[in-house]
Amino acid sequence: MMLTCKETTRLVSQGLDRELAFGERVALRLHLAVCLGCRRARSQMRFVRKAVRELVEIDLETSL
Amino acid sequence: MPPPADFRAQIEALRPYLLRFASLQLRDAAAAEDAVQEALLAALAGEAGFAGRANLRTWLTGILKHKIVDTVRRQAREPALPPEAEEGPEELDALFARNGHWAERPAGWGDPDGALGQSQFFRALETCLERLPSRTAKVFMLREHLGLETPEICKELDITPTHCWVMLYRARMSLRECLQQTWFGK
Secondary structure (H helix, E strand, O other): OOOHHHHHHHHHHHHHHOOOOOHHHHHHHHHHHHOHHHHHHHHHHHHHHHHHHHHHHHHHHHHH | OHHHHHHHHHHOOOOOHHHHHHHHHHHHHHHHHHHHHHHHHHHOOOHHHOOOOOOOHHHHHHHHHHHHHHHHHHHOOOOOOOOOOOOOOHHHHHHHHHOOOOOOOOOOOOOOOHHHHHHHHHHHHHHHHHHHHHHHHHHHHHHHOOOOOOHHHHHHHHOHHHHHHHHHHHHHHHHHHHHHHHHHOO
C-alpha cells in the first residue's frame, strides 16, 4: 500500500528520532522515489536540523 | 594546568556564549542566568575534571547541558500552567488534501546552505522558533539543540514516545513552512 504524503512526512520526521523498521524504510523509499514534494520536505527537515545546531554559534559571533 | 585566577577568567569570558546557549532552550532570561551560574560554580569546583582536555568551551557546555536539563525537569514538575491551547493540528492539516497528499507541493529551496552564512537568516529562524507553541518548542529544542534522545525527553517531561514524535513532527513541519514563508519564498 502506498503511503500518503502526510504519512511519509511523519515517517521522515520519525526517521530523525528513531531507527525505522524495515517495512517502514521500504514504504518510505517507494514513496520518495515518485514524490518530489516529499523529497523536498525531507531535505528541508534535515536542513532545519542543521540550521538549529548552528544557531548558537552564529548569533553570538554577530552580536559581539 | 592554568593557575586558578587564569582559569576563572577564561571561564568568565565564555559566560556570554553560555548564556546564549541556555536562553535558546529555556526562553527565560532569569532561568538561563541561574543555569549558567550553577554550571560555572560546578566548573570552578571541578576544575580538575578539565585538566588535559582540549576545549574549555565544550567542557563547560557539557556541564551546562546537565544544568539545563535539571531546570527543564523542575519546570515539568511545577503545577501546570493553564493548559496551553494544545498545538492544534489544523495548521498541519491545511498542508495536506483530504486524501493525505500535498495540498500544495513544497517549493524547492535550491542550495539552502548558503543561508547559513547570513546572520539575517538566523534571525528569521529564531522568529520561527518563537512562533512555535511553547511545549512543542521545548521538546524540539531538547532534541535538536541539546541533542537529547527521545526516550530521555519522554522521561524528563513525562510524555509518551508517540506524543513526543508527534510534537517533533509538528515542530519540523511548522519551521519548514515558516522558513518558506519568511525566507526561502521571498
